Amino acid sequence: MSDLEFILFLVPPILAVLTILNLFKRKHKFQNLPPGDMGWPFLGETIGYLRPYSATTIGDFMQDHISRYGKIFKSNLFGEPTIVSADAGLNRYILQNEGRLFECNYPRSIGGILGKWSMLVQVGQMHRDMRMISLNFLSNARLRNQLLSEVEKHTVLVLGPWKQDSVVCAQDEAKKFTFNFMAEHIMSLQPGNPETEKLKKEYITFMKGVVSAPLNFPGTAYRKALQSRSTILGFIERKMEERRKEMNRNENDLLGWVLKNSNLSKEQILDLLLSLLFAGHETSSVAIALSIFFLESCPAAVQRLTEEHLEISRAKKQSGETELNWDDYKKMEFTQCVINETLRLGNVVRFLHRKAVKDVRYKGYDIPCGWKVLPVISAAHLDPSLFDRPHDFDPWRWQNAEESPSGKGGIPGTSSTTKSSNNFMPFGGGPRLCAGSELAKLEMAIFIHYLVLNFHWKLAAPDQAFAYPYVDFPNALPITIQHRSSNKLNHHIPTPNSSY
Numbered sequence: 192m193s194d195l196e197f198i199l200f201l202v203p204p205i206l207a208v209l210t211i212l213n214l215f216k217r218k219h220k221f222q223n224l225p226p227g228d229m230g231w232p233f234l235g236e237t238i239g240y241l242r243p244y245s246a247t248t249i250g251d252f253m254q255d256h257i258s259r260y261g262k263i264f265k266s267n268l269f270g271e272p273t274i275v276s277a278d279a280g281l282n283r284y285i286l287q288n289e290g291r292l293f294e295c296n297y298p299r300s301i302g303g304i305l306g307k308w309s310m311l312v313q314v315g316q317m318h319r320d321m322r323m324i325s326l327n328f329l330s331n332a333r334l335r336n337q338l339l340s341e342v343e344k345h346t347v348l349v350l351g352p353w354k355q356d357s358v359v360c361a362q363d364e365a366k367k368f369t370f371n372f373m374a375e376h377i378m379s380l381q382p383g384n385p386e387t388e389k390l391k392k393e394y395i396t397f398m399k400g401v402v403s404a405p406l407n408f409p410g411t412a413y414r415k416a417l418q419s420r421s422t423i424l425g426f427i428e429r430k431m432e433e434r435r436k437e438m439n440r441n442e443n444d445l446l447g448w449v450l451k452n453s454n455l456s457k458e459q460i461l462d463l464l465l466s467l468l469f470a471g472h473e474t475s476s477v478a479i480a481l482s483i484f485f486l487e488s489c490p491a492a493v494q495r496l497t498e499e500h501l502e503i504s505r506a507k508k509q510s511g512e513t514e515l516n517w518d519d520y521k522k523m524e525f526t527q528c529v530i531n532e533t534l535r536l537g538n539v540v541r542f543l544h545r546k547a548v549k550d551v552r553y554k555g556y557d558i559p560c561g562w563k564v565l566p567v568i569s570a571a572h573l574d575p576s577l578f579d580r581p582h583d584f585d586p587w588r589w590q591n592a593e594e595s596p597s598g599k600g601g602i603p604g605t606s607s608t609t610k611s612s613n614n615f616m617p618f619g620g621g622p623r624l625c626a627g628s629e630l631a632k633l634e635m636a637i638f639i640h641y642l643v644l645n646f647h648w649k650l651a652a653p654d655q656a657f658a659y660p661y662v663d664f665p666n667a668l669p670i671t672i673q674h675r676s677s678n679k680l681n682h683h684i685p686t687p688n689s690s691y
């Protein structure tokens with residue numbers, strides 16, 4: 192045996208010994224892993240974790256695991272060893288240490304469908320650049336000066352055709368509203384226009400794939416969604432080319448703005464626009480549907496809302512104004528409590544995907560570098576130690592929540608309380624805090640304004656929100672509509688020119 196052969200002969204056993212030593216060292220190093228069950232090989236506990244459950248609960252899986260192991264436990268989810276956190280403090284810590292100790296880590300299938308340049312899967316400098324573009328475009332100044340009146344216009348277009356005693360599917364109507372608004376805002380597409388309607392249809396197929404199992408075989412929802420993705424991108428690309436040729440380019444929408452103000456490549460712009468359409472449309476429409484659902488069984492909150500919005504409407508009538516403005520919006524204080532409570536109890540986004548990029552120690556537990564980490568934000572929102580009677584829809588708990596010296600909100604003796612708005616994270620937190628949170632609240636508030644001033648509604652058939660884990664009403668929330676006869680104020684809905 193030559194020297195070389197001898198060395199090659201020794202390499203495999205040496206590597207094997209080193210690997211075993213390393214594993215032993217790591218095992219020894221991470222002796223304080225949280226308790227938990229790693230489940231079946233490969234599958235782990237993913238099937239149980241994703242089993243649908245009522246959206247106003249944390250589901251049997253979380254309930255069972257928290258009572259067995261506590262609020263921080265280990266598991267094997269989405270094919271990876273995972274630390275699951277239902278602990279509000281750890282959730283905050285994870286989100287605030289984005290880029291330092293933890294990093295965004297959505298499953299590969301999400302990148303496949305939203306695109307590799309989607310903000311949801313980008314990290315580092317590219318994420319910061321894209322985030323800056325989104326924040327600029329959703330800035331407070333734009334919300335005040337431009338978006339508020341567009342939101343109002345689209346609300347009236349959707350609610351206008353609602354007929355006395357008719358049944359409408361509230362979830363579909365809310366989707367129509369947010370889609371039309373985002374499509375106009377992103378690419379100046381007009382509601383009712385054939386190309387907008389075509390895009391909407393493609394988008395529905397696309398969405399079914401985003402939330403389905405990532406099985407890329409002929410006939411699967413995922414495969415169809417990948418095809419829809421190409422159609423939608425082709426559509427956006429054509430719009431982009433048209434825009435490039437225009438002399439007086441429209442810079443009021445996101446497409447025009449990005450073309451003028453960024454150095455992004457064509458692929459990057461396409462993925463950015465597609466993921467903003469996704470992020471800005473699905474979430475706020477579900478939130479609006481949830482508020483309609485919760486309010487239906489809480490007449491006291493509807494009464495209080497009606498008083499608030501009638502007052503705004505009366506003041507507008509007196510001043511001879513018709514359109515809502517920022518000052519009106521700021522007067523919608525109880526409405527903000529309803530919005531908070533809807534987001535707390537309904538939990539539109541239930542958990543986030545992260546990965547530890549360093550070894551982390553938290554409350555004596557080890558979180559090894561490379562492990563997946565799931566901050567379950569819904570678990571904190573439904574935690575009885577943080578929110579009294581967490582399963583009740585109680586908007587009053589948010590009154591004075593900010594000012595209260597003890598950090599406790601609500602009306603003592605009459606209502607539940609909340610420990611601190613710190614534990615309330617419907618829009619995530621840290622450097623990846625939702626870029627559209629203010630827009631989402633504005634959309635909800637304006638929709639509620641016109642809804643309570645113009646209609647009474649009742650569930651037309653039983654329905655409730657489920658977490659799949661994306662939140663959805665299986666029957667699209669059918670409601671029977673009655674017009675409010677007493678509304679002789681400015682803010683009754685004018686008959687729209689076109690129904691769509």
Ligand code: HEM
Pocket residue numbers: 295310311322325467468470471472474475478539540543544617618619620622623624625626627628630631
């Ligand atoms: C009630 C409605 C909404 C909810 C509950 C919601 C929730 C969230 C959450 C939890 C995140 C953080 C994701 C993560 O950290 O992994 C997020 C991110 C994001 N949301 Fe929203 N969102 C809503 C509406 C909107 C709207 C209307 C837009 C506007 C276009 C929007 C745009 C975005 C964007 C661009 C991001 C990525 C931010 C980043 O990575 O820096 N969202 N959203």
